[in-house]
Amino acid sequence: MYDCIFTEEVSIGSFNRFNVRGLVGHNTVIGDYNHFNSLVNIVGNVTIGNSNLFGMSVIVLQNISIGDGNTIGAGSLF
Numbered sequence: 001m002y003d004c005i006f007t008e009e010v011s012i013g014s015f016n017r018f019n020v021r022g023l024v025g026h027n028t029v030i031g032d033y034n035h036f037n038s039l040v041n042i043v044g045n046v047t048i049g050n051s052n053l054f055g056m057s058v059i060v061l062q063n064i065s066i067g068d069g070n071t072i073g074a075g076s077l078f
Contacts, residue, residue, distance in 0.1 A: 007044070031068070 004022045006012075012024075013032035022036050025044030034048060037056040042048075047065045055074030060066070064078050072078075 013050070025062075037074070 001018060001020045001022075003020055004018050004024075006024045007026045009027045010024050011029045013030055015032055016030060016034045016036070018024075018036045019038040019040075021039050023041045024030070025042055025046070027045045028042055028048070029046075030048045031050035033051045034054070035052070036054045037058075039057045040054045040060075041058070042060045043062045045062050046060050048060075049066060049068035051069050052066060053071045055072060055076065057074055058072050058076045058078075060078045066072075066078070
């Protein structure tokens, strides 16, 4: 979708969906089949597995690892 920002050293797997105004910070690795709703911000140096659902306005702070098959509610802060 429009208005998404991807900074440097970002690796994204297959079949991921990014909704409007998302941000993926530096040195982030994203697996396959993830869904990122609007306004999801991934700060940087984050690893995300496969088949995760991120609700609206989720913020993932630096140096966090998220496994597979998670549902992360809207407005969550990691």
